[in-house]
Amino acid sequence: MELYLDLHSQPCRSVFLLAKAIGIPFEFKLVELSAGQQYSEEFGKINVMRKVPVMKDGSFVLTESVAILKYMLQKHSSSLADHWYPADLQQRARVNEYLSWQHMNLRAHGSKVFLLKAVFPVIMGSEVPKEKMDTAVQDLNQSLQMLEDKFLQNKPFIVGDKISVADLVAIVEIIQPVATGLDVFEGRQKLTAWRDRVKKALGEKLFAEAHEVIMKVGSLPQQMQNNSNLEMLKPKFQKLFS
C-alpha cells in the first residue's frame, strides 16, 4: 500500500497515525505542499483533485482521509480491536456522526486559524486583519466547545471508554492551530484530559513522530520564501483566505 502524504496536513496525519497504530505496512510517498508538488503532472495522474492524502492499494486509488481510514479499518477488521470502528450500531453511528460533523466545523475552523496565522503573512506580505483573525478564533472556540459539550460530554473518548478513529481525526485537527502558538488547551480541562488520553492510547512516541513537522511550522515561511514556485502558488493560497 502507498500513502501519498505531507504531515503538515491534518488528514495525512490521521491516516499515518492509524496505519502505524494498527500495524498496516505502507510506503510513505512525500508530496511537499509548500513546494507545490501537488500541482506536478505526476501527482495529477494520482489525484485529479491535487490533494493529500491519497491511498494506492494495488491499482485501487482512494482520496479523502475519512474514506481511507474506513477502508483500512474494514479491510483489516478481522485482526483489529473493535474499538477503532465498533461493530455496535449505536457506537458506530457516534463515530460516523463525528466524522461527518467535523468537516465543516473543527476541521474548517482549525485550518482557517492555521492558514491565517502561518501562511497568510508569507503569501500576502502583511499581517492578517485583526477582525478576520478574531472571527476565525471565535469560530474555532465554538467548535471546541461543541466537541466538549456534545461529542465528549463526560466520556473518556468520543464513543465511550475506548479510543476510536473519531478521536484520531479530532486530535490532528486541534494540533494544527496549536502549532501556530494558539494554546487552545488553556482553560479547557476536559479537552486537555482527553488529549492526554488520546496520546497515551496512540503512544507518545508515535504521536510525536506524526506531529514533528507541523510543530516546526515556524520555519514554514522560510521554506516557502525559498521556493521558486511561490509566485505560482500565491493565487491558489489566496483563495483559502477568503
Add this chain to the structure above:
Amino acid sequence: MAVELYLDLLSQPCRSVLIFAKKNNIPHEVRNISLMDGEQYGDHFGKISLIRKVPALRDGDFTLTESPAILLYLAQKFQTPEHWYPADLQQRARIDEYLSWQHCALRLHGSKLETETELMIPEVLHVEVPKEKMEAAVEQLSGSLNLLEEKFLQDRPFIAGGHISLADLVAIVEVMQPVACGLDVFGGRPKLNAWRDRVQAAIGKELFDEVHQNILGSQERVKEMDGSMLESSKANMLNLFM
C-alpha cells in the same frame, strides 16, 4: 417501533434521509422543524440535538445527527438492499469518498449560491451581494459539478457503479438546491442530466417530486418572508457566506 425524524424539507440532508426512509419502507414519524421560523432554536429541539441542526433522528433513547451517519444507521439497522452501501470494500470506499468530499464541495457551494445570490441574503436580510461574490459562487459550484461528472461519475451509471447508492442520494438533493433557486444546473451537462434521470427513476419520480415539493416552491415564499425573524442567524450567515 418507528424512528422519529426531525426534518425541514427545505434542507438538502433532510431530503436524502426522508427519501431513504420512504423508499425502504422504514417505519418513521416525521417531526417538522421549521427553519424559517427558527424552530431549531426552541427548547424542545435543543433536547434532541445540542447542535440544533436538521436532520436529527430519535430511536428510543438514542438521538443522532448528521445525515451521512443517519443514513448509515438506518441502512445497517433495517438491513436495506445491499446496493445502498455495498459490502464490497472498494465500492463502499467510493461511496465513503463521495460522502466525505461533498461536505466542503458540492454541499458547500450549492448552499452558498442559494444563500448569497438567490434567496437569503439579498431577499430576506436586505444586504446587497457584490457581483464578484455572486460570480465566484457560481464558478465554485460549477467546479464541484465538474468534479462530480469527471471524477465521481466518469462513465459509470451511478457513483459506485451499476446501482444507486447513498452517494447518489446525497448528491442529488444537493444538486436540486441551486435548481430550486432558478439556476439552470443541467444546461450544457448531458452527463449530469442523464445521471439525474437515472437517480430519479431509481428513487421513483413520485417520491422524488413529493420530497422536493417544498424547496421547488420556496422562491415565492422567501419573498414574503420576514427577515427580522432571522436576525439571530444573520451574523452567522454573513460570516459563513460573505
